[in-house]
Amino acid sequence: MAEALNLVFDLDGTLIDSAPQIHAAANAVFTARSLPGFALATVLGFIGNGLGVLVGRLLAHQGLEAEGPLHRDLVADFMRIYEQAFDLTSLYPGAAEALQDLAAAGHHLAICTNKPEAPARAILHHFGLAELFPVVIGGDTLPLRKPDPAPLHAAIAALGPARTLFIGDSEVDAETARAADVPLALFSGGYRKAAPEEMGTELVFDHHAALPRLVAQLQGRRPGKG
Numbered sequence: 577m578a579e580a581l582n583l584v585f586d587l588d589g590t591l592i593d594s595a596p597q598i599h600a601a602a603n604a605v606f607t608a609r610s611l612p613g614f615a616l617a618t619v620l621g622f623i624g625n626g627l628g629v630l631v632g633r634l635l636a637h638q639g640l641e642a643e644g645p646l647h648r649d650l651v652a653d654f655m656r657i658y659e660q661a662f663d664l665t666s667l668y669p670g671a672a673e674a675l676q677d678l679a680a681a682g683h684h685l686a687i688c689t690n691k692p693e694a695p696a697r698a699i700l701h702h703f704g705l706a707e708l709f710p711v712v713i714g715g716d717t718l719p720l721r722k723p724d725p726a727p728l729h730a731a732i733a734a735l736g737p738a739r740t741l742f743i744g745d746s747e748v749d750a751e752t753a754r755a756a757d758v759p760l761a762l763f764s765g766g767y768r769k770a771a772p773e774e775m776g777t778e779l780v781f782d783h784h785a786a787l788p789r790l791v792a793q794l795q796g797r798r799p800g801k802g
């Protein structure tokens with residue numbers, strides 16, 4: 577059998593298009609406290625560093641203090657919605673099929689996301705993907721989150737020794753991959769801000785049907801050659 581790899585996936589903007597859900601949740605929790613809502617583009621630009629940072633950026637955007645009791649309350653409100661609202665979240669086309677194929681080929685799959693672990697697990701369950709991912713590291717699983725390499729290292733340690741590919745969509749993922757010295761496959765259709773060619777990886781895909789080919793490409797490379 578061909579070499580089995582560790583395939584560690586980011587979640588928001590990589591496997592699921594969750595920005596409309598995060599946008600709706602932001603508007604629900606802010607307007608419930610008589611604060612204004614946000615445009616989708618505003619919320620989208622703040623996704624990537626986890627829920628605490630998202631809420632801090634949203635507060636700062638309204639000229640409010642980015643930390644403190646209001647921040648804490650809004651994060652708690654968000655969490656309640658996050659764990660049960662999936663109607664505005666979709667899997668990217670071909671993602672479920674690609675994951676099934678990769679798992680069937682014997683690769684080891686994990687999630688390394690800055691979304692808190694409980695909602696990350698809930699959404700995987702919702703889409704019938706939970707069983708494909710024996711390892712889920714969320715933004716609150718460890719004291720440190722991406723772009724610190726610790727969560728990616730933890731995912732790899734839990735999967736066991738094998739060459740690893742990290743699959744993500746954002747600058748945060750690119751920085752994490754660099755810091756962990758793991759190759760990144762960049763999904764160009766997610767929530768990045770920079771151009772793909774500026775993100776330091778030649779492994780770029782715009783449809784998940786291309787993933788098995790990218791993985792085969794990595795298998796064809798000699799270990800240690802990146």
Ligand SMILES: O=C(O)COP(=O)(O)O
Nearest residue numbers: 587588624625626689690
């Ligand atoms: O929730 C976030 O801010 C980002 O989540 P991600 O790491 O899955 O892209």
Ligand SMILES: [Mg+2]
Nearest residue numbers: 586588589745
């Ligand atoms: Mg992402």
